[in-house]
Amino acid sequence: MKGDFSRDTFDPRNHYTRVLMQQGRVHLDADFNEQSAIAMHAQRLLARDLIGPEGGPRDNAGFAVITDPAAVKALGKKLVPGDFLIGAGRYYVNGAMCQNPAALLYSEQPGYPFDAATTTDILADLPGYTIYLDVWERHISAVEGPGLLEPALGGPDTATRAQLTWQVRVLPGGAADGGGGVADHFARAVPLLAARAEPPATNNDPCSVDPAARYRGLENQLYRVEIHAPGPAGGPGQGATFKWSRDNGSVTLPLAGSPAVDAASNTTTVTLATLGRDTDLGLVVGGWVELVDDNSTLRHVAAPLLRVHSIDRDEFAVVLEGQADPESGLDPRLHPYLRRWDHGGDAAAGGAVAVVESPAGQPLWQDLEDGVQVCFPVADGGSPASYRTGDYWLIPARTVTGDVEWPRDDGAAALNPQPLPPRGEEHAYAGLAGVGSGPAGAPGQVVTELRKFFAPLAV
Known part of the structure; x- marks a missing residue:
C-alpha cells in the first residue's frame, strides 16, 4: 500500500482483537488502519477455516470457464479462437470473496494482454493449459479513483482504499486433470531484508x-x-x-x-x-x-x-x-x-x-x-x-x-536486526479449469472443471 501513512503497525503475532481509542489522546492513522486490518484478518481466517483454501457457493459459484459458442452467444458475447467466457458469481480464495458481477470474456479483462505468452492467439494453438484465478489487494488513491475526492471540500486528498482485485489467467502447459498445483507453481524461496x-x-x-x-x-x-x-x-x-x-x-x-x-x-x-x-x-x-x-x-x-x-x-x-x-x-x-x-x-x-x-x-x-x-x-x-x-x-x-x-x-538495539520477508504484494491462487486434448480422434479440446463448491450451512 503506497499511501501517505505514518507506519503500518498490524502484526497477527500480537493477537490483538481490537483497537480502543482513549479520550484526550492523539488519533493516529496507524491506529485506525490497524483496527481495519484486525477485522479483515479475523474475517478471512474464519472464511478459510469454514470453506478451505478455495470454493464457491453451490447456488451462485462464479468464474465458470465457458467455451460453448452457443452459451456464449446467448449472453451477448462472441468467441474467437483461444478466448473463453468467465461466468458471473462469487468464489472464495484464501478467505477473500471474489465477485464477478457479469460474465465477461477472458480478453475483456482490465489489463489484458497480461503477457505475450497468454494472448488468445497463443492459447488457440496450445495443446493444454490451466486456467486459474489470481487474487490480491490493490491500493487505490485519489489519482486512481477520483471519486474519492469530496467536491464540497474543494478537492483535498483524504483517505484511500484497498481494493480486492482478481484476474483470470492462464498457466501454459498445465495439466487438464488437476489444478492444485497452481499455487505450487508460484512457490519460491522468499527473500529477506x-x-x-x-x-x-x-x-x-x-x-x-x-x-x-x-x-x-x-x-x-x-x-x-x-x-x-x-x-x-x-x-x-x-x-x-x-x-x-x-x-x-x-x-x-x-x-x-x-x-x-x-x-x-x-x-x-x-x-x-x-x-x-x-x-x-x-x-x-x-x-x-x-x-x-x-x-x-x-x-x-x-x-x-x-x-x-x-x-x-x-x-x-x-x-x-x-x-x-x-x-x-x-x-x-x-x-x-x-x-x-x-x-x-x-x-x-x-x-x-x-x-x-x-x-x-x-x-x-x-x-x-x-x-x-x-x-x-x-x-x-x-x-x-x-x-x-x-x-x-x-x-x-x-x-x-x-x-x-x-x-x-x-x-536490544545492540543486537543484529532480524531479517524479515516482504510485507506484500500477497497473491492467492485457485485453479478454475484445465484445458487439454480429448480422446484420440476426438475433435476440439476438453475443459475439465477444477472449481470446488460448498453448500449453505442451513438448508
Whole structure:
C-alpha cells in the first residue's frame, strides 16, 4: 500500500482483537488502519477455516470457464479462437470473496494482454493449459479513483482504499486433470531484508541532528524498499534490482495529456496536472520516476525508470531522460501518473539499485540515506531467493529516537536486526479449469472443471 501513512503497525503475532481509542489522546492513522486490518484478518481466517483454501457457493459459484459458442452467444458475447467466457458469481480464495458481477470474456479483462505468452492467439494453438484465478489487494488513491475526492471540500486528498482485485489467467502447459498445483507453481524461496540505522564515521555538519544519532534525517519518514526488476540477486548490472522512497512511494503526479516520446533524443515529455503540493512532495531535477497507469499496474510489470531532466513550472511540463512504455499514459481513463522515487540509481543499470545478497554471517549493508541501511541476507535454507516485482518492506525512521523501527533480537538495539520477508504484494491462487486434448480422434479440446463448491450451512 503506497499511501501517505505514518507506519503500518498490524502484526497477527500480537493477537490483538481490537483497537480502543482513549479520550484526550492523539488519533493516529496507524491506529485506525490497524483496527481495519484486525477485522479483515479475523474475517478471512474464519472464511478459510469454514470453506478451505478455495470454493464457491453451490447456488451462485462464479468464474465458470465457458467455451460453448452457443452459451456464449446467448449472453451477448462472441468467441474467437483461444478466448473463453468467465461466468458471473462469487468464489472464495484464501478467505477473500471474489465477485464477478457479469460474465465477461477472458480478453475483456482490465489489463489484458497480461503477457505475450497468454494472448488468445497463443492459447488457440496450445495443446493444454490451466486456467486459474489470481487474487490480491490493490491500493487505490485519489489519482486512481477520483471519486474519492469530496467536491464540497474543494478537492483535498483524504483517505484511500484497498481494493480486492482478481484476474483470470492462464498457466501454459498445465495439466487438464488437476489444478492444485497452481499455487505450487508460484512457490519460491522468499527473500529477506534487514534494516538498521548506523552513525557515520565522522559528522561535522552543524545543520544535521545530533551526530551521535543513527538516523540523521530532519523529519520522520516511512521508507519503502521495493523490488523493481525480478529474478535472483546477481549484483551490479545483473539480477534483481530495487528502488526506494522516503514517503512510502506515495508521491504521485497525474498526467494532463499523453506523453510525447522522442526516440532521437531518448526523452519523454509529459504535461502534469500538478507539480505537487510543495517542493518536498514534488519533482527534482535528477530524480527518478516511473510512468504507470491502471494497465501496467494490473500486469505487475516494472515500468522503465526515467530521470527528470528539466521542469517547466509555468507550463507543468517535465522532460524525462529515457523512453516510457509506449502503451502507458495514452488513455486518460486508465489514470496515468508519475510516481516519484528517491534512490540514487545508475542510468546505465536502468535507474534501479542492484540487490546484493549477503553470505551467511557476513552482512553487506547498502546505504539509503541519513544513516538508514538495508541488507539482503540469504534466504532460509540457503536457497537462492526469488525476488518479485512489487515485493516491498517498510522502514519507519524517527527523529526523536534517531533510529529506525525494526525488530531486533530480544529488543536490544545492540543486537543484529532480524531479517524479515516482504510485507506484500500477497497473491492467492485457485485453479478454475484445465484445458487439454480429448480422446484420440476426438475433435476440439476438453475443459475439465477444477472449481470446488460448498453448500449453505442451513438448508
